[in-house]
Amino acid sequence: MLTEIQIGQYLDLAVAAEGVVEPELSRWIAICKSGRYSIHRPLLLGATIAGRPELAPVFEVYGEALGEAFQLRDDLIGVFGDPEAAGKPVGLDLEQHKMTLLLAWAAQRDERVRKLISRQEWDTAELLDRLGESRERVERHIDDLVERACGATDTVLLDSAWRQELAGMALEVAYRNR
Known part of the structure; x- marks a missing residue:
């Protein structure tokens, strides 16, 4: 977990410093920074302790999808959120x-955005x-990630209470406002 979060943090800083516009790399950073550290690995640890190794592939799909959704929501809050609700400054x-x-995604689609982010000082x-x-595209992607995460729990024998708990956590994590 420590190595993955360090890689994610390093890539986050390096990509910002270099101005790399690569959506798949941005997704990978989100997965490393949040997906594995905050959701996937803790669930995997719990499954291992509980003697349920068959849950490992399910928790990998669930954890990475939901962890990416968590980071994407954090990114949206960081740009569009209400500072009072978020408890942190927005625009940072x-x-x-x-x-x-x-x-x-915006830079990939919009020449003007590419020009804006190529400057030393950004017009935020x-x-x-x-x-x-x-x-809107990120919101749709978050919806898809939540669906993927919740769908993963349908592939293994799991008590319905736990399945509901995981589905509830997915909604709370992906659609929070702070």
Whole structure:
């Protein structure tokens, strides 16, 4: 877990410093930073302790999908959130030139966004104006990730109470406002 989060944090900083616009790399960073550390590996540890090794592949799919959704929601909150509800300043990711999936998809689609992020100083107000379509795409991707996570639990014998608990956690993690 420690190695994965270190790799994710390193890549997050390196991609921001280099201005790399690569959506798949942005997704991988989200998985390393959050997917494996906060959801997948803890569930895997619990399954191992409980003597349920057959849950490992299920928890890998569930954990990585939900962990990515968690990070993507965090990215959306960081750009569009209410600072009071979020409990943190918004806009910091743009100020720090973080190449989130939201921004990578926008840059891939929009020449103006590519020009804005190629500058040393970013016009964050103009960037915000141009992120609407990518925001919708990220929201749809989060929906798909939640569906994938919850669907993974249907592939193994699991008590319905645990299945409901995991589905509830998926909704809470992916659709939170802070």
